[in-house]
Amino acid sequence: MKIALVGAGEVGLCLATEFCKSGDEVVVLTSTVKSSFEHLKAEIHLKRKLDDCDAVVSTLSGPDEFYISAHSNILEACSQSRRCKHFIPSEWNINLDDFPDQPMFSAATHEVVRNKLRSQHGVKWTMICHGWFMEYILPEEKNPLREIGLAWAMNHSTKVFDMYADGLQKVTLTSTADTARAVLAVLRNSINTGADLSPITHLAGQTLTYRQLFQLIKARDPAWKSNLVTFSEVLGDIYEGLKANDPGVAVHQMRILGFTNANHNPKGKALEWGTGVLQGLRATTVEEFLDQAEAGKGK
Known part of the structure; x- marks a missing residue:
């Protein structure tokens, strides 16, 4: 396959790195050439048509109008x-x-793009839902993704774990590498067989409750402490942020997810590793992921 990857941010780099290990051809489409991509066996282009590619994968984020126009343009190009x-x-x-x-x-911005995808029939598409990227359980110096502060439960600098209410809500963690391999498998299956894509593709590396995740982290490092976070506290932060027109309110809006199962991909919904479309693939567990990060210390 020849895959076009649009966007050269942190997630884009992680996906591109794994794509390049697959033997597939990779083209990175970006507005600026970044040195972090120079080691990859991928073509880097500021502008390019998609005529000789089999699929396009976007990792673009940004302001509402940019997100809508960028994805509308990609859809039109396809x-x-x-x-x-x-x-x-x-x-x-x-x-x-x-x-x-x-x-x-x-949500409202993304729904505009989703509706455009739903209203056409010439381009096959799917939205990848993997829960949280597993990289966020790593300290900042080992996490290749951007720091997002209170949006995620773990503060690695203070070793404080935010426990949302009773901590029994489930969270699915999937590594960027496992996600990338699954994306390639999903695309390859559809391209080679002509099979349709489901509007939503669920992936699930490992699912735990927040309480289980805290206990696992604390067992490896007893210095970690839990911090009770109440729903009313988060709602108060959102209210004050909206009242002040503070763009930082998005962080607190993300915290709402911790009180729900929004980051949980149930087993019945998620593709099963090692069979079907994901034949030959297995997911990395949290313990394995942490062991790999520990083994890479100092490299």
């Missing part, structure tokens, strides 16, 4: 292309089957 008829828009997050209105700050 529609005009004779070959590129598979598109994965930039979602990369929660269980959209059950929580399409979350997170609050982006």
Whole structure:
């Protein structure tokens, strides 16, 4: 396959790195050439048509109008292309089957793009839902993704774990590498067989409750402490942020997810590793992921 990856941010780099290990051809489409991509066996282009690609994967984020126009342009390019008829828009997050209105700050914008995808039939598409990227359980110096502060439960600098209410809500963690391999498998199956893509593709590396995740982290490092976070506290922060027109309110809107199962991809919904479309693939567990990070210390 020849895959076009649109966007050269942190998620884009993680996906591109794994794509390049697969033997597939990779083209990175970006507005600026970044040195972090120079080591990859991928073509880097500022502008390029999609005519000779089999699929396009977006990792673009940004302001509302940018997100809508960028994805509309990609969809139009696929529609005009004779070959590129598979598109994965930039979602990369929660269980959209059950929580399409979350997170609050982006749902309406993303829904505009989703409706455009639903209203056409010439381009096959799917939204990838993997829960949280597993990389966020790593300290900042080992996490290749951008720091997001209170949006995630773990503060690695203070070793404080935010426990949302009773901590019994479930969270699905999937590594970027496992996500990338699954994306390639899903695309390859559809391209080679002509099979349709489901509007939503659920992936699930490992699912735990927040309480179980805290206990696992604390067992490896007893310095970690839990911090009770109440729903009313988060709602208060959102209210004050909206009242002050503070863009930082998005962080607190993300915290709402911790009180729900929005980041949980149920077993019955998620593709099963090692069989079907994911034949030959297995998911990395949290313990394995932490062991790998520990083994890589100092490299």
